[in-house]
Amino acid sequence: MRIQIISIVGSLLFIFLILELIRRKKLKEAYALIWGVMSICFLILACWVDALGFVSKLIGIEYAPATLFLVLLVTVVLILIQFSVIISSQTDKIRSLSQETALLKQRLAELEKGSAKNKNK
Amino acid sequence: MKMKVALIIPCFNEQDNIIGVIDDVFSHLPPDEDWRVIAVNDCSADATLAKLDEDGRAVILDLPCNSGVGAAVQTGFKYARANGFDFALKFDGDGQHRADYIPALLEVLKNDQADFAVGSRFIRPEGQGFQSTSLRRVGIRFFRFLIRLLSGYTPSDPTSGFRAYNRRALEFATRYYPSFDYPEPEELVLMKKNHFRIKDVFTEMRERRGGVSSISWYRGIYYMFKVGFAIFMVALRPKEEDFN
Numbered sequence: 001m002r003i004q005i006i007s008i009v010g011s012l013l014f015i016f017l018i019l020e021l022i023r024r025k026k027l028k029e030a031y032a033l034i035w036g037v038m039s040i041c042f043l044i045l046a047c048w049v050d051a052l053g054f055v056s057k058l059i060g061i062e063y064a065p066a067t068l069f070l071v072l073l074v075t076v077v078l079i080l081i082q083f084s085v086i087i088s089s090q091t092d093k094i095r096s097l098s099q100e101t102a103l104l105k106q107r108l109a110e111l112e113k114g115s116a117k118n119k120n121k
Numbered sequence: 122m123k124m125k126v127a128l129i130i131p132c133f134n135e136q137d138n139i140i141g142v143i144d145d146v147f148s149h150l151p152p153d154e155d156w157r158v159i160a161v162n163d164c165s166a167d168a169t170l171a172k173l174d175e176d177g178r179a180v181i182l183d184l185p186c187n188s189g190v191g192a193a194v195q196t197g198f199k200y201a202r203a204n205g206f207d208f209a210l211k212f213d214g215d216g217q218h219r220a221d222y223i224p225a226l227l228e229v230l231k232n233d234q235a236d237f238a239v240g241s242r243f244i245r246p247e248g249q250g251f252q253s254t255s256l257r258r259v260g261i262r263f264f265r266f267l268i269r270l271l272s273g274y275t276p277s278d279p280t281s282g283f284r285a286y287n288r289r290a291l292e293f294a295t296r297y298y299p300s301f302d303y304p305e306p307e308e309l310v311l312m313k314k315n316h317f318r319i320k321d322v323f324t325e326m327r328e329r330r331g332g333v334s335s336i337s338w339y340r341g342i343y344y345m346f347k348v349g350f351a352i353f354m355v356a357l358r359p360k361e362e363d364f365n
Contacts, residue, residue, distance in 0.1 A: 095188050095300055099196040102161070102182040106200070109181075 007046035015039045034082060038075050123155040124207040126227065129197030130179070131190050132214030133163040136172055142216050143179055149220035151227070159200055160214070163193040191304040198286075198295040209286045209294075218283045222324035226285040235320035236290040237312050239276065240283030244323035260345055264306040267349060271356035272313040277321040279306045290317055293364055299351065306348050310355045315364065 018035050021027035027035075045051055045068070056067040128146060132139050143158065150156045160179040162170045164187040173181050182196050194211055201209045208230055212218050222240060229238045243261075257280070264279035282305050286294055293315060299307045312319060 092300070094186070095192045098184045098186050098188050099192065099199060102184045102196050103200055103203070106180060106182050 004046060004049060008043070011039060011043040011046045014042060031082075031086070034075070034079050038079075041071065041075075123153065124231070125205060126154045126156050127197065127201035127204075127206040127209045128156060128158045128212055128223070129194060129201070129209060130158065130160045130212050130214045131163060131193035131197070132160055132165065132169050132173075133187070133190065133193070134165045134167045134169060135214040136165070136167040136169045138216045139169055139214055140172055140176055142212070142214055142220075143176060145216075145220040146212065146223070147178060149223055151224050154227070157204075157206070159197045161193040161197050163187055163190065189300065189302045191298060191300045191302065194304070195295065195298040195300065198291060198298060201291060202295045206291065207288055209291045211282060211284045211286075213282050217326050217328075219325055219327060222283070222322075225324065226283065226322050229320050229322055230285055230287045234318075236287045236317040237319050238285040238322050239278065239309070239319060240281050240324035240326075241276075241278035241321040242281065242324065242326050243277050244321060257341070260341060263345055264348070264352070267352055268306060268309055268313075271352060272310045274309065274313045274319060276306075276309050276319075279309055281305065281324075281326075283324055283326070284308075293317070293361075296364065297361055299355075303344055303348050307351045307355055310352050314355065314358075315360050 015036075018027070018032055018039055022029055022032050052064045052067055056062075056064040059067070061067050061070070128150075130139075130142065130146075135142075139160070143160070146158055150158075158179040159182060160173050161182045162173065162184065164184050170181070170183060173179060180200070182200060184193060184196060197211075198209060208227060210223060210226060212220070212223075218240065226238045226240055229235050261278065261280055265276055268279055269275045280303075284305075290312070293312075294308075297311065297315075298304065299311065309319065
């Protein structure tokens with residue numbers, strides 16, 4: 001019973017943390033989705049005590065807490081993959097911006113040279 | 122009318138080589154074309170940019186953060202595209218390539234024998250010209266085999282960075298150039314896959330004049346894996362449909 005209260009409170013705190021981060025614009029909604037799903041899963045498991053045993057039996061795991069670790073691990077791996085995807089797309093964007101900056105710097109230097117010449121005339 | 126040709130030189134920490142390279146280039150540019158030499162500084166930590174500024178002959182594109190040679194070259198392509206160039210050449214900033222072979226590379230494109238020309242050390246029989254070190258040769262054999270397997274085209278010198286592009290190839294490269302550290306072998310598969318006519322042209326190459334090669338032996342192994350993997354992935358992707 002005590003563990004159930006602790007896990008319900010823990011899950012609620014987790015949900016609150018995610019929502020608060022979004023509210024303060026520290027976390028983009030698009031990236032928070034997977035965290036949200038994870039926190040709701042925690043809450044369900046905390047409220048419905050037999051769920052873990054039920055799921056374990058369903059997929060054939062003898063030791064119920066192992067299911068918890070499995071779910072946790074899979075979720076964390078998925079989140080990390082999502083991060084890699086985001087990093088890759090940001091790398092592309094940074095590259096484009098760098099290139100654009102280099103081209104604009106050159107253009108600016110050229111224009112400044114041109115206008116300096118005109119002034120001297 | 123004179124053709125507009127861009128010669129793109131990517132440079133990263135080439136303070137000891139770059140002016141020599143530019144001298145070499147300017148003494149060999151064929152006068153019957155409208156040339157522009159474009160040096161792309163990939164955020165060098167040394168005096169490369171200062172030397173280029175002082176020299177003043179090349180158009181300088183200065184990347185604000187180090188982005189890799191692929192990105193540097195692509196910046197040059199973007200410049201050439203935006204300014205209506207007919208041809209583009211890629212020339213290394215470390216003095217390995219010889220400017221006296223520039224006309225040979227360009228000739229193939231002007232005669233419309235190919236869309237894309239690759240300077241190769243290996244077309245003439247063994248013993249003539251610079252033949253590269255043994256480890257590099259292993260890598261070259263490996264890529265030659267892999268590229269033939271995946272694209273049906275046998276490149277003579279798959280890691281050579283001395284390349285020339287006609288207008289269509291330039292347009293394609295501007296959009297799809299591999300942003301990788303070592304884009305050369307990958308680019309061959311990509312160009313072949315998108316039905317560009319590739320031609321190998323004999324060019325002698327020098328040993329490096331100064332600085333360190335970007336590929337030491339242990340990095341060479343890593344390089345072969347990384348680039349080999351990238352080649353596989355390029356081969357697995359469909360051809361770029363939105364490029365007509």
